[in-house]
Every structure is written in C-alpha cells, then in structure tokens.
Amino acid sequence: MPDEDFEQFVRMRYTELLHTAYLLTGSVTSAEDLVQACLLKIMPRFGRIAEPMPYLRRAMVNQRTSWWRALRRELLSASPPERAAPDDPARGLAERSALVAELARLPERMRAVLVLRYWEDLSEAETAEVLGCSVGTVKSQASRGLARLRDLLESQNAQRSAR
Structure with missing residues (x-):
C-alpha cells in the first residue's frame, strides 16, 4: 500500500x-x-x-x-495548427499549440533545457543539476534553443502570410 x-x-x-x-x-x-x-x-x-x-x-x-x-x-505532426482569425479568442491557444509543436521539433536535450528553464522556472544551476551537465551547457542549449524556436515560428508565420 x-x-x-x-x-x-x-x-x-x-x-x-x-x-x-x-x-x-x-x-x-x-x-x-x-x-x-x-x-x-x-x-x-x-x-x-x-x-x-x-x-x-x-x-x-x-x-x-x-x-x-x-x-x-519521434513521430511529429507535419501540419501546423489551423490559422486563427485576427479577432478570434482562440488565437492564443493556436499560438501556444504552434509553440508546443515547434518545441517538439527541437533536439531532445535542447527541449529538456527549455522546458526545465522556462516552464519549470528552474535556475541555470538547478537545470544543470537535473540534467547532469554544466551550467555552460544549459546556457548554450537555452540560447540556441530559443533562437531556433524563434526561427521556426517566424518561418511558420511567413508561410501562413503567403497563403
């Protein structure tokens, strides 16, 4: 029991x-x-x-x-979330869904760093301890991960605008 x-x-x-x-x-x-x-x-x-x-x-x-x-x-969804109307209250949900989908495209270690640092709000030292790596690795993975997320989301937005 x-x-x-x-x-x-x-x-x-x-x-x-x-x-x-x-x-x-x-x-x-x-x-x-x-x-x-x-x-x-x-x-x-x-x-x-x-x-x-x-x-x-x-x-x-x-x-x-x-x-x-x-x-x-990994099995990932190839299709982005449906486009929300500008005044649609579900727009925030669609943006969050897009962010989660793009997060899933990141390498596993990078994703783990971003989740622990920014979702769990752990410090760099705490994240390093959880992952068993150095603080420098956490910093570099977080920086690269955020940059890659920005690029992925910008290209997704550009594709939507072109439609």
Whole structure:
C-alpha cells in the first residue's frame, strides 16, 4: 500500500508533473505514461528521497530519453495548427499549440533545457543539476534553443502570410 506522504505528494504535484511531461513528449497520452512510469519507479523509495520534484524531473528526462532511443525516431505532426482569425479568442491557444509543436521539433536535450528553464522556472544551476551537465551547457542549449524556436515560428508565420 502506498505511503500517505506519497499519495499526498501525487495529489499536489500531478498536474505540474503532467505539464512538464507534456512539454518533454509533445503528447498528452505520452505525458501521462511518462509521469505514471516515473511515479511507479520512485514509489517504493519515496520516503528516502529528500527532494522529490528535482528527482522526478530528472527521472522524466531520463525515461523520455530511454523511450526515444528505443523508438529511434519521434513521430511529429507535419501540419501546423489551423490559422486563427485576427479577432478570434482562440488565437492564443493556436499560438501556444504552434509553440508546443515547434518545441517538439527541437533536439531532445535542447527541449529538456527549455522546458526545465522556462516552464519549470528552474535556475541555470538547478537545470544543470537535473540534467547532469554544466551550467555552460544549459546556457548554450537555452540560447540556441530559443533562437531556433524563434526561427521556426517566424518561418511558420511567413508561410501562413503567403497563403
């Protein structure tokens, strides 16, 4: 039977973990699977983990990497989201969908850095610790990742304008 502390932790942090997993995987079902797999792995030793959130973030990144290596390729959507009307209240949702789609096109390590730095709002040092790399690597991956996202989104907007 799971520990009450573990159950309380899951109730409090599940949504947050699911958001992070979604940004790492690009799919709701894959995100749910990722969170479930990582929670099952830590459940037996939860009481011995001093800082469960950083531990789980690292576990999710590692598990996602393992799945990616097993598949050897990612399945991405080739079609951009539908174009929103200028006064459409769903425009923000479409822009967010476009951002998530372009985020999914980034290399896995770069995506992990951006998710942890800007979605999870971790410091460069915390991100480096979770990913097991140097702060310099986090800085360079974040810089390159943001630049690549900007380029991808600008080219997508240019394609939409040309239609």
